[in-house]
Amino acid sequence: MPNSMMEANVRALWLFVQFILVVAIALMGALFAMENSQLVTVNFVVFSSPAISLGLWLLLFLATGTILGIITSSLIIGSYRRKLRRALKKD
Numbered sequence: 717m718p719n720s721m722m723e724a725n726v727r728a729l730w731l732f733v734q735f736i737l738v739v740a741i742a743l744m745g746a747l748f749a750m751e752n753s754q755l756v757t758v759n760f761v762v763f764s765s766p767a768i769s770l771g772l773w774l775l776l777f778l779a780t781g782t783i784l785g786i787i788t789s790s791l792i793i794g795s796y797r798r799k800l801r802r803a804l805k806k807d
Contacts, residue, residue: 745775748771748774748775749769749771749772749775750771751771752769752770752771752774753769753770753771754769754770755767755768755769755770756768756769756770756773758773
């Protein structure tokens with residue numbers, strides 16, 4: 717089997733695994749939201765939220781925290797890459 721064909725098979729397998737993981741996580745999130753269906757109002761400093769189920773609030777906060785973590789780590793990694801590029805140019 718040629719090397720490029722094997723790489724394509726590995727890439728397709730990895731894409732399939734990622735798809736299965738995303739579907740499994742989405743199903744777990746949906747089940748979690750359905751099991752935690754109590755209505756909750758969150759009081760922020762400036763306003764109060766509408767009554768939404770506890771599961772949806774928790775998933776919303778999880779998604780927000782994940783996105784903020786990805787953005788923050790991307791900024792830090794970008795800063796380190798710029799520093800590395802500058803250090804390599806000096807040599």
